[in-house]
Each structure stands twice: as structure tokens, then as C-alpha cells.
Amino acid sequence: MKFLFVHQNYPGQFLHIVRHLVAMRRHEILFITEPNMNEIAGVRKIPYLRPALNNKETHIAARELDDGVRRAETVFKAAYGLKHLGFRPDIIIGHHGWGEMLNLRDVWPDVPMLGYMEFYYQFNAADVGFDPEFPHDPLDYPRIRAKNAINHIALNLGGAGQTPTRWQLSTYPDWARKRIDVVWEGVNLDACSPDPRAHRKPLKIGGMTIRPTDKLVTYVARDLEPYRGFHIMMRALPHLLRARQDIKVVMIGGDGVSYGSAPQQGGTWREQMLKERGAEIDLDRVVFPGRVSYETYIATLRRSDAHVYLTYPFVASWSLREALAVGCPVLGSDTEPVREFITHSDNGLLVPFLEPAAIATAVLDLLEDKALSRKLRGNARRYAEQRLAMEDYLAAYDATIGRLTGENPASAAVVAVPNLPTSFATLRRRKAA
Incomplete structure (x- = not known):
């Protein structure tokens, strides 16, 4: 089969399915993306030049749509070039969030399309207005509603949608849900596995050493910001550190902004929260290592005695899935996306997002209760084995592709093209032949 993937940050959410298809050694896989350094052997990247975005002359409520149609125009040109060179995919798979796929129907009208539908924005529910510390101005509601313009166009392209x-x-x-399938995402249970030896040896991270006798509390987010409860966690630290001298805390994440906005006062959220709470925190026992290697990240989860995962009602992080697979005793915020993964007192604990003292108390109780810790660890891993297995995720993905194309990629015949093209020139030679 011939696959065309589209995502501005290759490979995005498609890492596992792309690797899965490559491993079959029977498919031709092209990926349209902005240029980046990521590589997967067996995949031909088709880079497009990022257009000028965030045009200040465009009304603020329409800028996301404006950016989307600009991306769509650029991706259309790349796709049209592929068509001119003789490439016709059996299916197009991509993320609808940035508008890149909006014009691909004009290139291949009859090719099945599977679009990743990540989130439908609302101004009066979910993330907006959830945290009273950051109230939203009603004058901003039109901009939030307009963020769904790409969603609406995408849902009317005639393809199918998926969400995790x-x-x-x-x-x-309601009218949109019947067009979207839930394809429950999985994790690599071998890579994300418990290690009973992790507590027997020192762990070094960010210049700090966690000894076997230390109690390690962990927190992970792509970026340290309010959407993932960073400000709440920072306010819980003084309670934790005063209560026990053997607690050490590792807070993994960058200083950028993945969701929401930067502090109005300037700087980063880490700087802001250290100004607010730094005098109450023993910084000899707290480390901010930034973004770390995957190996270091997994090693830290394996060593964790209590892993705190907080989020607004928003898209759940991969780190939640991976922490459960590793067998972490997870304390997750009692918010809708987390409740889909954690059953309180079974495979984790649910804690109130907005109450730092209650979060600290729950962590301390967990550190004291060895029987509860063992139960949560074992049940977290069993939950992952039953609900988060990568094999199940990929089988569901294969089935979805098969339903749309009439051919399951896992059973598709071997294509007659053993090697992917390495350049446009190769495609041209193949077309000429």
C-alpha cells in the first residue's frame, strides 16, 4: 500500500503507526512536514517551507484559520508535485489541527482520508475558565469559538476522523461524533516496564543524586505551565518538604509554553513560581532538569515513589500512559481526561487539582502506606497491559485503515517497490520509466 502522512512536526502522533508500517517492509510511506531533524528509516520526508504566519493585519479571531489556509496552500503545492510525479496514495493520514490537509481533496478527490481530531474548543467548558486564577475575558470568546473553523472544514471534507x-x-x-472513531493509543510495554531494582541503586539527574533511602516525588510535563498544574505543584512543595526530610523532588519539563500563555509579568512559569514560593522551598531537594533523554525519563519514573500528574480538562499527556505502564503510584488530578485512565484507589489516586495542601497530604499518605503503594503499582501495570498495549493500538489502527481502504495493511500484498524514493529526482525517473 501507499501511505501519505501529514503533520507539521514529523512524525507527531504518527510515530508508532509509521514504525509499524515500515517494519512490514511492504508499504511505500511518504510524509509531508515542515523541515526538522527527525528521521525514520524507510520513510521519505517531503518538506514544505513554513509560510508566514500570525499576520497582524488579520483579525485576532481569524488568525488561526488564516494560518491554517496558508499551510494548506503550501501543502497543496507539495502534494500536487507528488501527483505530477505519479504518486497516488491509497490513504492520507494526518493531523487536522494546523489546516495542512484542508486542500488535499483538490489533489486526490477519491483517496480515503483519516484525520486526527484532537480537541474541539469551547469557551464555557473544558479548559477555558477551569482555573479561577486565570479568568477569561468574554471579549476573547469569539476567538475561542473561531479556533474550531478548521475543525468544521475538516469534518466536511468527506473523510473519517480519529481521536485517542x-x-x-x-x-x-453531537453531530460531529458519528464521524470520528476512538482509536485508543497505546505505549510500548517493553520500553515502559517496571524495574524492581530501581530503588536499590542511586539515580543521578539534574545534578542531584537520589539515594535508595530517599523518597522520590516526580512531576513531568512537556513544559512547566499552568495547563499541567505546575503552579499548583509548586505550591504543594513547601508542605511536602517540611513534612519529611527524606523527600526529593524531580520536575521534568521545559520552560516554554505548549498550551495557554506565558506569564503576563514576563519570563517563564518556573521563574514566576520560584519568585512566589522559592523562599519556602528547600532547593537542595528539588531539581528542574529541563527536558531529558527518554532513557533518563523512564529511569526516573521507575524510581518514583509518588508521581503527580495534573492537568486542566484538556488532552491527556503521553506521560500519564507511560507512568501507568512503568507501574508508578500515580496521583492524578480529578479531572475528566484523567478519570478516563485512573480509578481512584485502584490503579492510582485522584486528587483535587486546585488544592495544593490536599495534594501534598495525599502524597505524604501514599509515602507512608507501603501496602497502598504496592497495590497501586501492580494495578497500574495490569491496567496498562489490559488497556494500553501497543499491539492492540496498532491492530485497531490497521482495522480502521482497512475499513477505509478495503485493505488491511497488516495483510496487504507486498508492493513491487522494495525501496522508497530518496529524492524527487528518483520519483521523476520512476515516472519517466
Whole structure:
């Protein structure tokens, strides 16, 4: 089969399915993306030049759509070039969030399309207005509503949609849900596995050494910001550190902004929260290593005695899935996306997002209760084995592709093209032949 993937940050959410298809050694896989350094052997990247975005002359409520149609125009040109060189995919798979796929129907009208539908924005539910510390101005509601313009166009392209959780599906209007399948995402259970030896040896991270006698509390986010409860976690630290001298805390994440906005005062959220709470925190026992290697990240989860995962009602992080697979005792915020993964007192604990003292108390209780810790660890891993297995995720993905194309990629015949093209020139020679 011939696959065309589209995502501005290759490979995005398609890492596992792309690797899966490559491993079959029977498919031709092209990927349209902005240029980056990521590589997967067996995949031909088709880079497009990022257009000028965030045009200040465009009304602020329409800028996301304006950016999307600019990307769509650029991706159209790349796709049209592929068509001119003789490439016709059996299916197009991509993320609808940035508008890149909006014009691909004009290139291949009859090719099945599977679009990743991540989130439907609302101004009066979910993330907006959830945290009273950051109230939203009603004058901003038109901009939030308009963020769904790409969603609406995408849903009317005639293709199919996919989303990774039932809660994310629930954010879409009733009329849209019937067009979107839930393809429950999995994790690599071998890479994300418990290690009973992790507590027997020192762990070094960010210049700090966690000894076997230390109690390690972990927190992970792509970026340290309010959407993932960073400000709440920072306010819980003084309670934790005063209560026990053997606690050490590792807070993994960058200083950028993945969701929401930067502090109005300037700087980063880490700087902001250290100004607010730094005098109450023993910084000899807290480390901010930034973004770390995957190996270091997994090693830290394996060593964790209590892993705190907080989020607004928004898209759940991969780190939640991976922490459960590793067998972490997870304390997750009692918010809708987390409740889809954690059953309180079974495979984790649910804690109130907005209450730092209650979060600290729950962590301390867990550190004291060895029987509860063992139960949560074992049940977290069993939950992952039953619900988060990568094999199940990929089989569901294969089935979805098969339903749309009439051919399951896992059973598709071997294509007659053993090697992917390495350049446009190769495609041209093949077309000429």
C-alpha cells in the first residue's frame, strides 16, 4: 500500500503507526512536514517551507484559520508535485489541527482520508475558565469559538476522523461524533516496564543524586505551565518538604509554553513560581532538569515513589500512559481526561487539582502506606497491559485503515517497490520509466 502522512512536526502522533508500517517492509510511506531533524528509516520526508504566519493585519479571531489556509496552500503545492510525479496514495493520514490537509481533496478527490481530531474548543467548558486564577475575558470568546473553523472544514471534507480518548470525542458536538472513531493509543510495554531494582541503586539527574533511602516525588510535563498544574505543584512543595526530610523532588519539563500563555509579568512559569514560593522551598531537594533523554525519563519514573500528574480538562499527556505502564503510584488530578485512565484507589489516586495542601497530604499518605503503594503499582501495570498495549493500538489502527481502504495493511500484498524514493529526482525517473 501507499501511505501519505501529514503533520507539521514529523512524525507527531504518527510515530508508532509509521514504525509499524515500515517494519512490514511492504508499504511505500511518504510524509509531508515542515523541515526538522527527525528521521525514520524507510520513510521519505517531503518538506514544505513554513509560510508566514500570525499576520497582524488579520483579525485576532481569524488568525488561526488564516494560518491554517496558508499551510494548506503550501501543502497543496507539495502534494500536487507528488501527483505530477505519479504518486497516488491509497490513504492520507494526518493531523487536522494546523489546516495542512484542508486542500488535499483538490489533489486526490477519491483517496480515503483519516484525520486526527484532537480537541474541539469551547469557551464555557473544558479548559477555558477551569482555573479561577486565570479568568477569561468574554471579549476573547469569539476567538475561542473561531479556533474550531478548521475543525468544521475538516469534518466536511468527506473523510473519517480519529481521536485517542472518549473524553476528547465528547468535546465535539453531537453531530460531529458519528464521524470520528476512538482509536485508543497505546505505549510500548517493553520500553515502559517496571524495574524492581530501581530503588536499590542511586539515580543521578539534574545534578542531584537520589539515594535508595530517599523518597522520590516526580512531576513531568512537556513544559512547566499552568495547563499541567505546575503552579499548583509548586505550591504543594513547601508542605511536602517540611513534612519529611527524606523527600526529593524531580520536575521534568521545559520552560516554554505548549498550551495557554506565558506569564503576563514576563519570563517563564518556573521563574514566576520560584519568585512566589522559592523562599519556602528547600532547593537542595528539588531539581528542574529541563527536558531529558527518554532513557533518563523512564529511569526516573521507575524510581518514583509518588508521581503527580495534573492537568486542566484538556488532552491527556503521553506521560500519564507511560507512568501507568512503568507501574508508578500515580496521583492524578480529578479531572475528566484523567478519570478516563485512573480509578481512584485502584490503579492510582485522584486528587483535587486546585488544592495544593490536599495534594501534598495525599502524597505524604501514599509515602507512608507501603501496602497502598504496592497495590497501586501492580494495578497500574495490569491496567496498562489490559488497556494500553501497543499491539492492540496498532491492530485497531490497521482495522480502521482497512475499513477505509478495503485493505488491511497488516495483510496487504507486498508492493513491487522494495525501496522508497530518496529524492524527487528518483520519483521523476520512476515516472519517466
